[in-house]
Amino acid sequence: MALVKVKVWDGWVRAGHWLLAGLIGLSWWSAETGRMELHLTSGYLILSYLLFRLAWGFLGSETARFRQFLRSPLAALGHLGHLFRREPDREIGHNAAGGWMVLALLAVLLAQAGSGLFADDDILTRGPLAGFVSGETSYFLTTLHGWTFNLILALVGLHVAVVLLYALAKRQDLVRPMVTGSKRLPEGSIAPRLAPLWLGLLLACASGGIVWWISTLG
Template sequence: MKQLPSKTRIWDLPTRLFHWALVVCVVGALVTVKLGGNWMQWHLNFGIATLALLVFRVIWGLVGPRYARFSSFLPSIRAAWGYLCQASTAGTRQAGHNPLGAWSVYALLGVLLLQASTGLFASDDIMYQGPLSVLVSNDLVAQLTSVHKLGELVIFSLLGLHLVAIALYTIKGHGLVGPMIHGDANSQHLTTGTLPAQDDWRVRVGALVLAALLACVAWWLANAQFGVILS
């Protein structure tokens, strides 16, 4: 009888690199905005890098390996409630994001997309001016700046819930951090018949090309002088 592998690849390398790069950029943006002053240029750079990463994740959620695709963890209130009711008794878990995790991912991606996008138009009239703020009216800049400031509180709340969920799963013996580092989950902890995610050179080269293109756009956005162009 053929022995089943003890480990199953769940998270492909591009998804894992995206996750940790996003952590660095979000933390960097939150820290630099609190430092203020000359650090606001770094806040802008972290924000643009965050936006590029989020666009990568959206595209990767459409064309990436099975567990990275949005179609594998569509948000469902019924599924989330059923999962919550059975979570304490289930001995195995599904690969990828569970129904509750799906809501967390969509919430974080949505809020961060809004935050990074509004940051391009925000201005404090002192040390910071988003690169696209010169393209819209002062009234709209003020409105988007207010949304951007409010979004910071929402992000702190979602990150707090995210960390609590990670801690609870770790206590229950279903660590989430390890698989997001090395990509593999214990096959015994997964439902029967779980298939591994594709994570070969073709996946990685495709992700590298996409990331390089988005990095070029991010660099251009960070260095473009829209005010000079308009004048």
């Protein structure tokens, strides 16, 4: 079967993927070492990216749009049923199971970043929105902020394990396309529509502006 190079991921998706991975590590390290100003900054950057990614999921490139990669749970289960079948990669973007993993990670990260805005450790660090809720609510969200990080670690571990499994069992490299943006797909595969650079810049500025405004409320 002849294979051709097809551009499937835009720069915003690729940069965001690796930036998010680094920021999750930075958030953990800064919390563990008591560098809470850095922890807050990392959290604001994560939230800015998440807002951007939500908007990009509706307005961005074809492979980034939720409607393109979110399929039924049955389709995801059907895809997992072929997990150990060695076959060429035919997916233009996320596969049916991968789409649900993206949604799960975004949801948990939003819960993590959102709860952090209301968190209060009663010592040094207080989220900018902690004063807008009761002490009981802030305490609950502070606790949730800690719990959700463990869930993030579990999902990230599962994600890495599946990527390795694809490489070993299916001989499909999912990492290189997230670096280069291109996949080698069967001849005749139609390249997805990629959104213009100006739209990404506009949404990135809007997302960063919203989070900056939230940070000033405390």
